[in-house]
Amino acid sequence: MTQRLATPSPVRRRRLKPAAGSTPSVDLRRVHSNPDFWYPVAWSREIGRGKTIGTRYAGQPIALVRPEDGSLFALEDRCAHRQVPLSRGKVQGEAVQCCYHGWAYGRSGRCIDVPYLGKGKLPNGVRTYPCREQAGLVFIFPGDPAKAGTTPLPDLSRSVDPAYKTRRFGRPVGCHYSFMHENLMDMNHQFMHMKQMGKMKPRFLGGETEPGLVEARYSFARVDGKQPWGETLIFGQRRDASEKYANRDVMTIRTEYPYQTLRIAPVSGGDPVMDLWIVYTPQDADQLTCRVFGLLSVKRPKVPGVLDLAWPLLIGFTERIFREDREIVELEQQAWRELGGDHNQEVFPVINALRAALAECGIAPETAADAKPAA
Amino acid sequence: MTQRLATPSPVRRRRLKPAAGSTPSVDLRRVHSNPDFWYPVAWSREIGRGKTIGTRYAGQPIALVRPEDGSLFALEDRCAHRQVPLSRGKVQGEAVQCCYHGWAYGRSGRCIDVPYLGKGKLPNGVRTYPCREQAGLVFIFPGDPAKAGTTPLPDLSRSVDPAYKTRRFGRPVGCHYSFMHENLMDMNHQFMHMKQMGKMKPRFLGGETEPGLVEARYSFARVDGKQPWGETLIFGQRRDASEKYANRDVMTIRTEYPYQTLRIAPVSGGDPVMDLWIVYTPQDADQLTCRVFGLLSVKRPKVPGVLDLAWPLLIGFTERIFREDREIVELEQQAWRELGGDHNQEVFPVINALRAALAECGIAPETAADAKPAA
Amino acid sequence: MTQRLATPSPVRRRRLKPAAGSTPSVDLRRVHSNPDFWYPVAWSREIGRGKTIGTRYAGQPIALVRPEDGSLFALEDRCAHRQVPLSRGKVQGEAVQCCYHGWAYGRSGRCIDVPYLGKGKLPNGVRTYPCREQAGLVFIFPGDPAKAGTTPLPDLSRSVDPAYKTRRFGRPVGCHYSFMHENLMDMNHQFMHMKQMGKMKPRFLGGETEPGLVEARYSFARVDGKQPWGETLIFGQRRDASEKYANRDVMTIRTEYPYQTLRIAPVSGGDPVMDLWIVYTPQDADQLTCRVFGLLSVKRPKVPGVLDLAWPLLIGFTERIFREDREIVELEQQAWRELGGDHNQEVFPVINALRAALAECGIAPETAADAKPAA
Structure with a gap:
């Protein structure tokens, strides 16, 4: 109306x-x-291939990770171990490895490796954010991920x-x-x-x-x-x-x-x-x-x-x-x-x-x- | 005693x-x-003719305005509209005009013009302070204005x-x-x-x-x-x-x-x-x-x-x-x-x-x- | 065990x-x-003879005083009078004199002189800390002084x-x-x-x-x-x-x-x-x-x-x-x-x-x- x-x-x-x-x-x-919208958090040109950068939405630290091959993804920018920024880490294949003790996280946010621990009992991972690139901007969806698919850019x-x-x-x-x-x-x-x-x-x-x-x-x-x-x-x-x-x-x-x-x-x-x-x-x-x-x-x-x-x-x-x-x-x-x-x-x-x-x-x-x- | x-x-x-x-x-x-006294807030030489400066008393921002003709006056240094400092504004005749949307205030603190609004319904104005100059100092009276006249400099x-x-x-x-x-x-x-x-x-x-x-x-x-x-x-x-x-x-x-x-x-x-x-x-x-x-x-x-x-x-x-x-x-x-x-x-x-x-x-x-x- | x-x-x-x-x-x-241990608070070389410096333990300001003759001592770094740092003062013999009004304190922390007051009624003094030097480090004991003697360096x-x-x-x-x-x-x-x-x-x-x-x-x-x-x-x-x-x-x-x-x-x-x-x-x-x-x-x-x-x-x-x-x-x-x-x-x-x-x-x-x- x-x-x-x-x-x-x-x-x-x-x-x-x-x-x-x-x-x-x-x-x-x-x-x-309102977090149930797509918000830009970086310019595409800020993140080269095989790199990760840290950015923010409303106090939430976000690591943007661009693998050598494949599309960008966005994780909570705090290692599950000691909460230091993952964006200080290294991109290895499709994962990012924390700079401190080498814990590795994949696109899903799951912890996929702790170098000094067996594969059996890996700790919890980190939160992910839906992430899209458009017109040179990197957008994330900070709200309910279930709504990301139906919310237009x-x-x-x-x-x-x-x-x-x-x-x-x-x-x-x-x-x-x-x-x-x-x-x-x-x-x-x-x-x-x-x-x-x-x-x-x-x-x-x-x-x-x-x-x-x-x-x-x-x-x-x-x-x-x-x-x-x-x-x-x-x-x-x-x-x-x-x-x-x-x-x-x-x-x-x-x-x-x-x-x-x-x-x-x-x-x-x-x-x-x-x-x-x-x-x-x-x-x-x-x-x-x-x-x-x-x-x-x-x-x-x-x-x-x-x-x-x-x-x-x-x-x-x-x-x-x-x-x-x-x-x-x-x-x-x-x-x-x-x-x-x-x-x-x-x-x-x-x-x-x-x-x-x-x-x-x-x-x-x-x-x-x-x-x-x-x- | x-x-x-x-x-x-x-x-x-x-x-x-x-x-x-x-x-x-x-x-x-x-x-x-005690605010019921005269306090200096600036040196006279700081404010040229046709100028305004911002100063303070105990957290209260004060705009001192010196028209081209006429004596200095002191207003609350916040536009009634959006609270930005009037001391950033322009002195026009006997008034000061806010730098943001041009609201104008006279010596009495009343809002006398909003450029994009008719004269009928002008909004509220701002507080004034009794103001005197003496020996190169600008004094204001931050307390009860009724006491200013009987309180000696x-x-x-x-x-x-x-x-x-x-x-x-x-x-x-x-x-x-x-x-x-x-x-x-x-x-x-x-x-x-x-x-x-x-x-x-x-x-x-x-x-x-x-x-x-x-x-x-x-x-x-x-x-x-x-x-x-x-x-x-x-x-x-x-x-x-x-x-x-x-x-x-x-x-x-x-x-x-x-x-x-x-x-x-x-x-x-x-x-x-x-x-x-x-x-x-x-x-x-x-x-x-x-x-x-x-x-x-x-x-x-x-x-x-x-x-x-x-x-x-x-x-x-x-x-x-x-x-x-x-x-x-x-x-x-x-x-x-x-x-x-x-x-x-x-x-x-x-x-x-x-x-x-x-x-x-x-x-x-x-x-x-x-x-x-x-x- | x-x-x-x-x-x-x-x-x-x-x-x-x-x-x-x-x-x-x-x-x-x-x-x-735990304050019941010896903590280093300075390097020995930081404090020349006849000098005093200010240091800290857990928010407590500490003045280290090295007389021309005799060993280092440690006082609360606040004059009893107006709480300004004693470490800004002068070392005179075995005492340190506050820089502001000249109150003097000895090794025991007692106020031993206020230049403009008779000796009869001297004010309270300041806290002291057990103090030791070893291997180029200055240690103080911030906890219960009674335990200092039995706690090894x-x-x-x-x-x-x-x-x-x-x-x-x-x-x-x-x-x-x-x-x-x-x-x-x-x-x-x-x-x-x-x-x-x-x-x-x-x-x-x-x-x-x-x-x-x-x-x-x-x-x-x-x-x-x-x-x-x-x-x-x-x-x-x-x-x-x-x-x-x-x-x-x-x-x-x-x-x-x-x-x-x-x-x-x-x-x-x-x-x-x-x-x-x-x-x-x-x-x-x-x-x-x-x-x-x-x-x-x-x-x-x-x-x-x-x-x-x-x-x-x-x-x-x-x-x-x-x-x-x-x-x-x-x-x-x-x-x-x-x-x-x-x-x-x-x-x-x-x-x-x-x-x-x-x-x-x-x-x-x-x-x-x-x-x-x-x-």
Whole structure:
């Protein structure tokens, strides 16, 4: 059941009621991400053949193992013996051998060898995680393994479409993943990027919400300042600075739990000029840090090679934007820590809808379980 | 009612009883500073016109805003929207605009604009602090604003007197403010500065205590070593090293809650040769760190320019002294943390009187409220 | 009563039962070291005449004081006055004077002078520790002082035997001392040092356990790789790589609470070619860090000077081994912190015997006192 989100003016007349689930009664920053989804935990290029690396999901250490032959697999990154990381070990055939006393584990997580012990009474093994590779990302399924088979991986086809050039980026950010969703969804924060982008005026065109999904659409008008190179690259041409051209492109931002996308496409229809897919994998057990995995796809212009030439400029531009965003969400997280909880005072209905969706899709803290709104 | 503090010898005969309030039953390092006073939180020169900076009092973040025209004002340094620091924002006319989504706040703390929202339903604003500038310091009143008008600012007239040259100094120190008061008041710690000052023998001449005030007077005799340059500069002439000249100057140290002063003046009367005003503004919520604001005024000698020429030497000298003091009070604080409380075993009545005064003037921890001695 | 530990194969047939004390029901990493033993806290060369240094045992700060004349003594490293470290002070004759206000303490810990107070009413002093020097190590007795006289110091005679050359080494390691004991005792961890040592196959020859003592004996066969120089130096000659020579030397590792030794000696009998004495003094109050003090004695070969010439090679070799060991035990400790307790799944009977011995000799946490197996 889709619910329309109107522009701010009408909304002030017909506000979303708390009863409608707009304000979660639980502290959103204590809501854990739902593990019954596929989460990226590494880039494929990080793990060569015959190697193993250590990564994390929400405080759980995970060893990714790539045998010389055969596909990647994922184990709990703690030897059953003395709990040291298996990712420090050696890949031998289809197994990984702990670096300390040489205990070996196969793809199934079973301990298959203790060098100084007979084969008769091998100890217990370690937990495994369903693991898949797609579009240069390594996904694991941290929840109920029985659900992995029926839970689809996200559609990342645009990142491998030759009509687009894709940048893979990401780094750790010191905040709860919900701050990242809110940051991207609320385009009024364009204000913060004024130095990078010039003075832009976002116009909220409307949005939708349904279980597990929130969408917001915007147009932009340049109010002041020159169009930055980064933007020129994405749009393929310089735009007139006056408001009358404002509605030629529409930016659509969508949280489709647990992923997020941002697409810029002509109002007239047709393929997007830019398509961003992004996710924020929780790192520590409290989920107050996350690692970003982003795929930014830009449509290649008609003149070949222009985009490749200008790519370093685009990288620099997006890095500066990302740095500003990271700084502000980490300041939000710091305020949360100091205040001991969420004091957000939201006035934008689309963000309240997003907050409700994140609270409903996630795992509320045990102590607040009865306070969790029904999904 | 003033109570005389005798020199150590007679005191051993007529010791101050705990009943007399000399030993507070509450852990002094848990006593919070009384917010119903004016505390400096910045130097005036730190905030240019049209700028805002962030500062702190006892864990409360404070944005100081100086419009292009008009006087400074102080707001809670957290946007009402998402709690990020307003001091990261922009000063626009008489308002400050949050860097994230552009919410604007005026001198009254009211939110006066949300760029993407109609003017009808503006959200709540932020807390304000009474704010005054004096002698190059920015003071705020963190307590009950109704008391700000009737609570006097400290007298800092000497720091702007042309007969004196004044050094403004200060930095963060990792300890409860009470350690700083005790450090300065107990001149027997001269022992620690032997390398800087030579061997000096302090003589306690007596002291007074009354509610909110403790005063101690000392004379000094050089026992050994050369007079350091820093001291020469302050006293304007080299002193004879023998004891007979010891009583020509008197050092008076006074805690007049929450400030502290140290004056050196001739026994014969007349203006002090040195006058230090100093205060220790608590930084974190537990008040186990403070920021020092000090004004050290030295009387200009008859020959003009000598003091200015020698000023760098005096700066170096006082910095070395201050560094030794900072190191030792931070070691005291560290011992307090390790021991989980105050184990001070004080034998000097003036320090016991000071401790009682700090406990009485401050805010005792809630759990120890009934253990707090009546003021 | 000595109990024989068989080789792994028979053990799988006759496993040590938990009832036999092999698996302590208390979390071993919460067991504190027994203070009623002599623990090294410094190297003699660290404290010159007329100097004092600060050191630690299990969170207790200790000042070691060496007067110009007379033997070392050990005091609680906190002045009775304001709890700052006495080790920052000055040694004056047979006393140490606090750096802050000059309070002086003698060998007995009594306060013998407060410079600004009459001699009549001196305040309380500080705790003392029995203190001894032997073989370049400073030992203190942190437990009941009445037991110090009857508790023997360890036998370190080999470290001063001219037939041996001894290396003194050590540094802080971020783990509970029990991890260190287990690391050395379980020679199957040879696997981890493969890069340094080549491929060696340890063979467990058997072991003994009795109250406060666990011993394990091994032989080694080189399976692959060249003999490293470090090993050549210790054994005085290159060994044949084939298994048939494996049993010419026996390695004996012994935990004799709280110390540990590792000796390599010919099967045929005679003096060891290598003799390591090592102990892990707890540093912080939770005893989750320790400082290693090790004496590695290598028998001098018949050709004089060879060992001295090659000494730097041996230092480099042992440092690399030690670095690998330190890294892995710190990873074990980190896993313990993340998991909130010990999840060790031990299959090697000698290590289970060692764990039981360490739990029985140590001080179990109060809350688990009734869960502690009877000694």
